[in-house]
Amino acid sequence: xxxxxxxxxxxxxxxxxxxxxxxxxxxxxxxxxxxxxxxxxxxxxxxxxxxxxxxxxxxxxxxxxxxxxxxxxxxxxxxxxxxxxxxxxxxxxxxxxxxxxxxxxxxxxxxxxxxxxxxxxxxxxxxxxxxxxxxxxxxxxxxxxxxxxxxxxxxxxx
Numbered sequence: 324x325x326x327x328x329x330x331x332x333x334x335x336x337x338x339x340x341x342x343x344x345x346x347x348x349x350x351x352x353x354x355x356x357x358x359x360x361x362x363x364x365x366x367x368x369x370x371x372x373x374x375x376x377x378x379x380x381x382x383x384x385x386x387x388x389x390x391x392x393x394x395x396x397x398x399x400x401x402x403x404x405x406x407x408x409x410x411x412x413x414x415x416x417x418x419x420x421x422x423x424x425x426x427x428x429x430x431x432x433x434x435x436x437x438x439x440x441x442x443x444x445x446x447x448x449x450x451x452x453x454x455x456x457x458x459x460x461x462x463x464x465x466x467x468x469x470x471x472x473x474x475x476x477x478x479x480x481x
Contacts, residue, residue, distance in 0.1 A: 324352055324363055331356035344412065372418060373425045381425065386415045389435060396450035402443050410438045444470060 324334045331354055338351035347366040353359070372384040390411045397407055414434045418426055432454045439447040451466055 326354035326357060326359065327361050328359045329354060329357040334361075346412075370419075370424070372423070374431065375425050375427045377428060384418060384426065386411055389414055389431070392450060392453070393435065393439070393446075396439060396446040396453075397443065400443050400446050402446060406442060410435070410442060413438060440470070 325332050326334055333355040334352040335355060336350050337353050337360070340349050341347075342349045342364060347364045350363045350365060352361055352363060354361070373381045374384050375381055390407070393407050393410055414431065417434055418431065436447060436451055436454065439450050448467065448470065452463060
């Protein structure tokens, strides 16, 4: 592994342990040339998944796009970065567990919205308004009414 400080190609592993997420290995390395230490993460290589967009175009799956949308929806909301990361990781795992080479963007959007609904209703509505491209106030109100009725039903069940 190339040293990030002096760019020497030689380093040695001084410590190895499972990363917090349990999905990767954390390695502490020491540069043979300059002696400085740095950390690397090793992760299982996954098969590439293509996302089929609404217009039929295909592009490689990129969890950073989900992360950007979730961050925007959760802006100025009491949703921690850890909860946002967990949501993105859960969606990513679910997509890869489908074992499909192609996944429709609509399915990914629904996965995100279902998790956001449980996490923060305002963030959910923000995400849904962009994702579902509400054309006017009536479609926006219909979504809000649906959310309110679901909340009432869940309160009645308790």
